[in-house]
Amino acid sequence: MTEPLWQPSPERIAAAQLTAFIDQVNRDHGLALSGYDALYDWSIGEIEAFWTAVWRFCGVIAGGEIAPVLVDGDKMPGAAFFPEARINYAENLLRRRDAGDAIVFWGEDKVKRRLSHGDLYDLVSRTAQALAAEGVGPGDLVAGFLPNMPETVVAMLATTSLGAVWSSCSPDFGVQGVLDRFGQIEPKVLFCADGYYYNGKTIDSRPRIAEFTAALPTLTKIVVAPYVEAAPDVSSIERAVGLADFLAPYAAGEIDFARQPFNAPLYIMFSSGTTGKPKCIVHGIGGTLLQHVKEHRLLCDVRRDDRVFYFTTCGWMMWNWLVTALASEATLLLYDGSPFAPDGNILFDFAEAEKASLFGTSAKYIDALGKAGLDPQANHDLSALRLVTSTGSPLVPEGFDYVYDHIKKDVCLSSIAGGTDIISCFLGGNPIGPVWRGEIQRRALGMAVEVFDDQGRPLRGEKGELVCVKPFPCMPIGFWNDPEGARYRAAYFETYPNIWHHGDFVELTEHEGIIVYGRSDATLNPGGVRIGTAEIYRQVEKLEAVEESIVIGQDWQGDVRVVLFVKLRPGRTLDEGLIGRIKTQIRNGCTPRHVPAKVIQVSDIPRTKSGKIVELAVRDVVHGRAVKNKEALANPEALELYSGLAELRS
Numbered sequence: 001m002t003e004p005l006w007q008p009s010p011e012r013i014a015a016a017q018l019t020a021f022i023d024q025v026n027r028d029h030g031l032a033l034s035g036y037d038a039l040y041d042w043s044i045g046e047i048e049a050f051w052t053a054v055w056r057f058c059g060v061i062a063g064g065e066i067a068p069v070l071v072d073g074d075k076m077p078g079a080a081f082f083p084e085a086r087i088n089y090a091e092n093l094l095r096r097r098d099a100g101d102a103i104v105f106w107g108e109d110k111v112k113r114r115l116s117h118g119d120l121y122d123l124v125s126r127t128a129q130a131l132a133a134e135g136v137g138p139g140d141l142v143a144g145f146l147p148n149m150p151e152t153v154v155a156m157l158a159t160t161s162l163g164a165v166w167s168s169c170s171p172d173f174g175v176q177g178v179l180d181r182f183g184q185i186e187p188k189v190l191f192c193a194d195g196y197y198y199n200g201k202t203i204d205s206r207p208r209i210a211e212f213t214a215a216l217p218t219l220t221k222i223v224v225a226p227y228v229e230a231a232p233d234v235s236s237i238e239r240a241v242g243l244a245d246f247l248a249p250y251a252a253g254e255i256d257f258a259r260q261p262f263n264a265p266l267y268i269m270f271s272s273g274t275t276g277k278p279k280c281i282v283h284g285i286g287g288t289l290l291q292h293v294k295e296h297r298l299l300c301d302v303r304r305d306d307r308v309f310y311f312t313t314c315g316w317m318m319w320n321w322l323v324t325a326l327a328s329e330a331t332l333l334l335y336d337g338s339p340f341a342p343d344g345n346i347l348f349d350f351a352e353a354e355k356a357s358l359f360g361t362s363a364k365y366i367d368a369l370g371k372a373g374l375d376p377q378a379n380h381d382l383s384a385l386r387l388v389t390s391t392g393s394p395l396v397p398e399g400f401d402y403v404y405d406h407i408k409k410d411v412c413l414s415s416i417a418g419g420t421d422i423i424s425c426f427l428g429g430n431p432i433g434p435v436w437r438g439e440i441q442r443r444a445l446g447m448a449v450e451v452f453d454d455q456g457r458p459l460r461g462e463k464g465e466l467v468c469v470k471p472f473p474c475m476p477i478g479f480w481n482d483p484e485g486a487r488y489r490a491a492y493f494e495t496y497p498n499i500w501h502h503g504d505f506v507e508l509t510e511h512e513g514i515i516v517y518g519r520s521d522a523t524l525n526p527g528g529v530r531i532g533t534a535e536i537y538r539q540v541e542k543l544e545a546v547e548e549s550i551v552i553g554q555d556w557q558g559d560v561r562v563v564l565f566v567k568l569r570p571g572r573t574l575d576e577g578l579i580g581r582i583k584t585q586i587r588n589g590c591t592p593r594h595v596p597a598k599v600i601q602v603s604d605i606p607r608t609k610s611g612k613i614v615e616l617a618v619r620d621v622v623h624g625r626a627v628k629n630k631e632a633l634a635n636p637e638a639l640e641l642y643s644g645l646a647e648l649r650s
Contacts (some may be wrong), residue, residue: 003356004434005404006412013432018298021057028053036430036442037512044448044470045071046191047289051081051290051446051473058293058327061095062286063259070471076498077478077488079471082262087286090124090161091257093326096120100305101331103150104354108197108337109346115150120157122252127158129250133187134221138163138258141268145171145178145209146314147196147336151225153323155191160266160285162256167268170313170609171196171205175630178212178610180277181270185480186218189338189567193225194232198340202228210237262286265477269420271318272608272632279491280480283423287473291424292324298445300358300387300414301431302328306474307384309333309351310360317420318360318391339365340372348376355384359407362392363399363415364611370402371547371569382408389429391416394516394534394610396541397438415440417504417516421492422474426466426502427514438538439513447472451508456496463507463517463532468500475500505532506644522615524553525560529593533615536596539589540582541582545572550605551596552619554648561623563648564596567605574601600647604638618642 013019022039026032029049033039043050048069055066065084072078096102096117103115115123136142142159146152147167159166169181172192182190190213195204205226213222222240226232234240266285270278296302308325312318313336325332333354339347339361351359359382369376376382388403388411395415403413415427417440426449430441443449448470451459478488495501505517516533517523524531533551540549548567553560566582568574579599587595607613607630617627621642630636 004436005400006410006435008412008432016301016431017303018301018430018432021053021298024057026054036433040443040445043445047446047470054290054294054298054446058290058297060087060290060293061092062262073471074498076471076493076500077475077485079475080263081471085262085286086259087262087289088161088163088257088259089285089289090157090255091259092289093157093324094121094124094161094255095327096329096437101307102326103153103332103334104149104307105334106334106346106350107147108199108200108341111227113150120150120154121255123154124157124161125252125255125529126247126250127154128161128255129168130246131158131164131189132162133249136162136164136188139259139265141185141187142165142166142189142191143185144168144273144314145173145190145192145205146225147171147193147227148312148314148319148334149193149225149227149336150334151191151193152314153332153334154479155223156323161255161257163260164263165265165268167270168314168319169270170315171203172198172313172609172632172634175208178208179215180629181280182212182216182476184280185268187216188218188220188424190216190219190222191225192222193227195228196236197228197337199341200326202236204228206232206234206236209240211590213237213239230369243473260285264476265360267320267423268337268480269320270315270612271420272612272614274356277629278632281420282477282480283474284477286318287475288323288423289327291422291472291474292321292326294445295321295425295428296325296328296330299425299428300389302330302358306330306357307333307354308360309335309347309354309356310358310389311335311339311347311362311365312360313610317423320423322360338387340368344369344374345376345379348380348382351382351385352380356382357384358387358389359385360389362611363390363395364393366395366399366402367388367541370398370404375406377407385411387412387414387429387431389414389416391418391425393613394518394537395438396534396538398538398542400435400437403499412636417514418444419502421476421502422472424474426468427516436510436511436513439509439515441513442453443512443514451506452496456499461510463530465506465520466467466502466504466506467496468502490623505530519615522552522619524551524562526553526562526593527559531562531594535590536562536586536594538593539586540564542568542589543582543585545569546582548605548613550613550615550618552615552617552622554598554622556597560599562594563598563600565600565602565605565618565642567602569618574599598647600645602641604635604641606636606638607634609634622648
């Protein structure tokens with residue numbers, strides 16, 4: 001393609017906060033930077049000046065001293081940003097107390113609520129008082145087993161206002177999945193809801209809550225919020241109290257925000273846990289806040305009164321990313337339930353009704369919209385929408401086409417990539433630059449991202465490992481219960497010493513964009529040539545008959561052969577003709593090495609709770625190895641479809 005899919009207008013560039021930020025940097029430092037690429041080079045060359053400029057531009061609220069900005073900047077891990085500053089996350093998110101919308105909530109088509117900024121502040125005040133009376137203070141752990149509802153945001157803000165640490169997972173986890181997470185971190189208080197809605201069905205969470213809380217002896221209180229019932233009975237859960245009773249003794253007042261060191265813990269996030277118990281990744285207060293406001297204000301152009309939507313659960317880091325939009329004085333649009341209930345249009349109904357300016361979702365959702373033949377722009381007014389973001393897996397080029405053909409033509413489409421490991425993005429959007437088909441727009445400001453070969457040499461125009469060669473504020477503090485940091489170092493710093501190795505297989509393009517080909521540990525190696533799984537998915541998903549696919553490498557006769565599993569659209573059957581078309585599509589779109597040796601039809605594809613397909617788990621099943629933590633999967637029963645297949649013995 002010789003032309004970009006989208007270019008911002010001169011008026012849009014002039015109005016962007018990124019443009020104002022460049023102007024501020026030029027004034028403050030006597031520079032003449034012009035455009036994103038010049039700013040990017042400065043941001044990774046002058047790390048301390050850049051992060052100080054972000055701090056000031058975004059109006060971070062803190063005490064203590066900004067200087068020094070960076071200590072031990074030559075050490076990864078070990079570098080520390082703003083070590084003298086003292087900060088409170090909730091204080092930065094609750095800077096508004098007016099009558100404007102802070103949260104608008106839809107629970108499928110069954111529940112609709114809204115909270116003003118003043119309402120939100122008051123609820124956080126009362127909840128913080130109740131938590132303090134329960135003995136919660138700096139460093140204590142509070143957990144949430146909750147839908148994506150307003151009470152979740154309130155509980156998190158109340159926890160962090162006290163300097164305590166928040167961790168959450170979504171209520172679709174089974175008992176063992178919850179214990180694999182919360183059992184490691186031993187929370188003091190648990191917030192949960194009586195149930196939730198999914199695809200029109202009502203699910204009662206209380207039996208599971210009663211079971212897993214019985215195995216969490218550190219809990220002193222279990223607070224149950226009403227959702228599917230107005231006044232749920234919580235008598236079956238020991239140590240439980242209804243939310244209304246928990247808050248009843250306390251009137252709203254001024255919140256005494258407990259400012260903590262910049263690098264004190266804020267969140268514990270969990271890895272997917274498909275290869276064993278999930279890693280408990282500890283993220284700091286200041287690094288999380290500073291990174292998020294940078295991404296929101298500069299890379300996503302989020303402004304005061306913008307209305308920010310992301311389809312996420314409380315078990316995915318995009319929830320944590322979403323809620324920080326309050327620090328930019330925006331409105332959160334929270335949705336809980338199935339994205340296709342009841343007729344496939346509900347997320348766009350929500351976006352239209354609430355005038356969403358940012359619509360965030362997963363690449364798989366965009367692909368599913370296309371497969372379902374939905375055309376949101378035909379029956380929705382999305383005139384307020386300026387930005388569509390996509391993450392979770394690589395967005396295929398046809399996904400880019402779908403957004404511009406069926407959602408909105410004049411919109412910045414920012415495919416973004418990072419992860420739970422950094423609670424943010426290495427790769428992201430550029431609201432003042434073009435969108436090229438199939439490419440993430442840019443490396444994120446302040447993130448010194450390179451593409452390395454196996455020997456640690458930089459690559460351009462070739463596939464390699466995504467690395468970050470300089471420190472950044474949102475590096476994890478470490479892993480929970482890893483006092484010497486051995487597991488933390490092994491996870492990110494063993495492949496290339498003193499350099500963050502992220503584990504994505506990527507390419508830096510001629511446009512300074514990035515293409516992600518999949519996870520490094522899932523790459524295929526037929527004949528010793530590395531192939532990214534996303535390359536094959538891009539071709540297979542062009543075929544109308546294929547609903548979804550998953551590809552693995554099978555050890556075979558001293559080499560590796562490519563095996564493709566396909567889930568077909570209803571009424572379709574895999575025959576020799578379709579297998580031939582699949583192989584031809586892959587050969588013509590990629591190379592002969594990409595063509596699978598075997599193509600096998602399956603009725604389901606296993607995925608994590610956040611919707612990511614699990615190539616490694618399928619690979620283990622095919623090779624007869626045990627999958628260590630099936631509780632991490634949304635549909636663990638699907639793994640049985642891949643066990644003992646006769647087709648893979650020949």
